[in-house]
Amino acid sequence: MKSRQSWADLYAFEIVRGSETPLFRQLYLQLRAAILSRRLRPGTKLPSTRQLASQLGVARAAAVAAYEQLLAEGYTSGRHGSGTYISPDLPEPIAEHATGRKKPIATVALKARQLQPLGDFIDVTVQSDERPFNLGRTLIDDRTLELWRKLSARTFRSLAPSHFGYSDPRGTVELRKAICDYLEAARAVKCGPEQIVVTAGTQQAIDIIIRILPNRNREVWVEDPGYPLTRQALLAAGATVHPIPVDRQGIDVGAGVKSAPNACAVFVTPSHQFPMGVVLSMARRLELLAWARKKDAWIVEDDYASEFRYGGRPLASLQGLDEGERVIYIGTLNKALFPGLRIGYAVIPHALLRSFVAARYLMDRQPSTLSQAVVAAFMEEGHFAAHIRRMRVLYRDQRDELVAALKRRLDADLTVDAPDQGMHLVAFARRGLSDIAIERTGREHGVIVRPMSRLYLAAAPRSALVLGFSGHSRQTIVPAVERLARALEMQSRSTPRARKTIPKC
Template sequence: MKSRPSWAELYAFEINREGEAPLFRQLYLQLRVAILSRRLRPGTKLPSTRQLASRLGVSRSAAVAAYEQLLAEGYTSGRHGSGTYISPDLPEPIAAPPPRHKKPAPRAAAKAEPMQPVGDFVDVTVQSDDRPFNLGRTLIDERTLELWRKLSARTFRSLAPSHFGYSDPRGTSELRKAICDYLQAARAVKCDPEQIVVTAGTQQAIDIIIRILPNRNREVWVEDPGYPLTRQALLAAGATVRPIPVDEQGIDVVAGIRSAPNACAVFVTPSHQFPMGVVLSMARRLELLAWARKKDAWIVEDDYASEFRYGGRPLASLQGLDEGERVIYIGTLNKALFPGLRIGYAVIPHALLKSFVAARYLMDRQPSTLSQAVVAAFMEEGHFAAHIRRMRLLYRDQRDELVAALKTRLGDDLTVDAPDQGMHLVAFARRGLSDLAIERAGREHGVIVRPMSRLYLEAKSRSALVLGFSGHPRRTIVPAVDRLARAVEMQSKFVPRAKASPKR
C-alpha cells in the first residue's frame, strides 16, 4: 500500500531569496497564514526541520528559527520523540484567507491620513502622573482594601487546579456570570454570560474590535472632541477616521451620515461623553441605531464611568435599546475599582462573538484566573455594589469641593458646573485664556490639567480645562486649586481684559 504523501510534499512555499525579509521570517509568516486559514488543520504533523530545509533548499537554522517562533506563540506544540504538530485547540479562523496567488495590496493605499509611529501617539509619562488633577484616578477605602486582602488570601490558599492550566479566553464562567448579572441590573444591558468577554480594560477591547472590523470598509466615525486613545488606536490600525461633531445632545448623527454614510462603525461614549460630559439624547440614540441597522454598521458603546452618577440612578445603556444586535458594549472595572486591576469586559453580539474570541485568544490567550477569582467573589458576595455606593458618595464630595474651590479662586477666569456623572469635570476658560498655556504653567506649579482644545480634530475648538476629581483626596483639592490659580494668574497678565460695553 502506497504511503500517504507528507505535508512537506503537499504545501507549496514561495521563498524570495532576494527579498529584504529573512528566510526564517518568510517561513514563519507563511506557516502562520496557513495555520490561521485552516489550510493546515489543528493536529497536523509538520515535517522535521531537516526535511523542510532540504525540501526548500534553505539552511536548517532558518527552519529551526521559524518553528521556534511558532512554538513560542502557541501555534504549534512539540511531542517528545514524535515531532512538531499544529496546536489542536486553536479557534476557528477570524476571516477568510486572501487568495493564494494574489499579492496583498500595500496597506498604505487604504489610509486616509499617514500613519504615525505608534510611539508618537501617547505620552505614557502623563498616564502615570498622580498629581492633581490628572484623569482616571480612583480611591479605595479601608473596608475595600481589607476585603480585597481576605479574598486574595482565600484564593491563594485554595489554589484550585483550574489556576494551573489554560482556561476559556472569554474569562471564567463565574466572573462572566457576575458581570452579566451586574450589567443587566445596573445598566439594562441585554446579554447572557456567553456574550461576555473579559479584557484588560476598554483599551484592549477597542483594539480587538478594530482587528475584526470588516475589511470591506475601514471608515469609522469618532466623536469630535473625543477620547484620543480611541482615535490613535484606529489610526495605528490604518482605519479612515471621520471626526463627527458633538453638541449638547451628543454626537451629531445627521452630520455623521453626511460625512461618511457607509462607515462600518462608530465609537461613542453616550452616557457621559468624553470630554464634554453630555448625554446622548434619546432622539440621537434612535437615529444612530436606525443608521447602523440600515448600513450593517457597528456601534461601539464605551461606558467608561457609568457607575458614578450623582443625580439619581445610572442611565440605561444604548445597547439596551438595540433590537438588531448592532451595539458592542464595553466597560471596565479598572475605574470602578482601581487601574492596577487590569480587568474590563465586552458584550459582543452573537454575529461577532467567534471572531472576537479568536482575536482575544491570539492576542493574549486568556486573562489571569487568579485575578478573576478574586473579582468574581468580590462581586458575588455583594462587596462590589457596596463599594460603588461608598465611592459614589466620596467622589461626589470631591467633585463639590473642586467646583466650590474653582468658583472661589478662579471664578473670573473659568466657568464650571458640577457634572451629574463621571470622574472629571470641564472648566471653560474666559477672556481668551489659552488652555494650552495654562497646562504648561500648571505643570510648573505641580498641577496636571488636560487642555480640551487639543481633543478637537475638525470641529471648532473651545478653550477649557479637563480636571479629574475622583482619585484626589478632598484634603488635597483646595491646595491644588490654589496652585492652579497662581498658574492661571501668570497667563492672565498677558491677556487684556475685555472693555465693558457702553450703556445705551
C-alpha cells in the same frame, strides 16, 4: 376624564407583585417599551403620578421613580404646570435621515498616513502622574482593601487545579456570570454570560474590535471632541477616521451620515461623552440605531465610569435599546475598582462573538484566572455594589469641593458646572485664555490639567480645562486650586496678547 381613560386604553400594565423586579422598574420598563413601540406616541400626555399609582394600586413613590428615570433618559419631558409628556422629538423606529440642510457639512477624514509616530504622540507616563487634577484616579477605602486581602488570601489558599492550566479565553464562567448579572441590573444591558468576554480594559476591547471590523471599508465615525487614544488606535490600524461633531445632545448623527454614510462602525460614549460630559439624547440614540441597522454597521458603546452617577439612578445603556444586535458594549472594572486590576469586559453580539474570542485568544490567550477568581467573589458576595455606593459618595464630595474651590478662586477666569456623572469635569476658559498655555504653566506649579482644545479634530475648538476630581482627597483640592490660580495669574501677566488672539468660548 375622557383623556385619562383614552390614555389608559393605549397600554395595559402587567404588574407582578412579589417579583424580584421592583415595582418602579416594572413601570419604567413597560412605559419605555410602549414609547419605543409607538403605542404611546410622541407628545402624548401621561397621567400624573398620583393618578397612575391610584389606577394600578401601587405606591406613588414607584410611579415617581419610574417617571424620573424616563425623564432623565430623555423619553419624556416636563412642562411646568402642565404635566409629563412623551418627548416630541423621538424619531420613527427606522427613520430616514433628513437631508434638507441649509448649509452643507464639511467632510473631514483622517487616514493612517496622517498618524504621527506613536512613540512621539503617546506619553506612556502621563497616567501614572498622581498630581491633581490628573484623570482616572481612584480610591480604595480601608473596607475594600481588607476585603480584597481576605479574598486574595482565600483564592491563593485554595489554588484550584483550574489556575494551573489553560482556560476559556472569554474568561471564567463565574466572573462572566457575575458581570452579566451586574450589567442587567445596573445598566439594562441585554446579554447572556456566553456573550461576555473579559479583557484587560476598554483599550484592549477597542483594539480587538478594530481587528475584526468587516473589510468592506475601514471608515469609522468618532466623536469630535473625543477620546484621543481610541482615535489613535483606529488610525494605527489603518482605519479612515471621520470626526463627527458633538453638541448638547451628543454626537450629531445627521452630520455623520453626511460625512460617511457607509461607515462600518461608530465609536461613542453615550452615557457621559468624553470630554464634554453630555448624555446622548434619546432621539439621537434611536437615530443612531436606525442608521446602524440600515447600513449593517456597528456601534461601539464605551460605557466608561458608568457606575458613578450622582443625580438619580444610572442611565440605561444604548445596548439595552438595540433590537438588532448592532451594539458592542464595553466597560471596565479598572475605574470602578483600581487601574492596577486590569480587568474589563465586552458584551459581543452573537454574529461577532467567534471572531472576537479568536482575536482575544491570539492576542494573549486568556486573562489571569487568579485575578478573575478574586473579582468574581468580590462581586458575587455583594462587596462590589457596596464599594460603588461608598465611592459614589466620596467622588461626589470631591466633585463638590473642586467646583466650590474653582468658583471661589477662579470665577473670573473659568466657567464650571458640577457634572451629574463621571470622574472629571470641564472648566471653560473666560476672556480668551489659552487652555494650552494654562496646562503648561500649571505643570510648573504642580497641577495637571488637560486642554480640551487638543481633543478636537475638525470642529471649532473651545478653550477649556479637563480636570479629574476622583481619587484626589479633599485636603489636596483647595491647595491645588490655589496653585492653579497662581499659574493663571502668571500666564495673564506674561502673555497679555493671548486674550486677543483666542476667540471667546
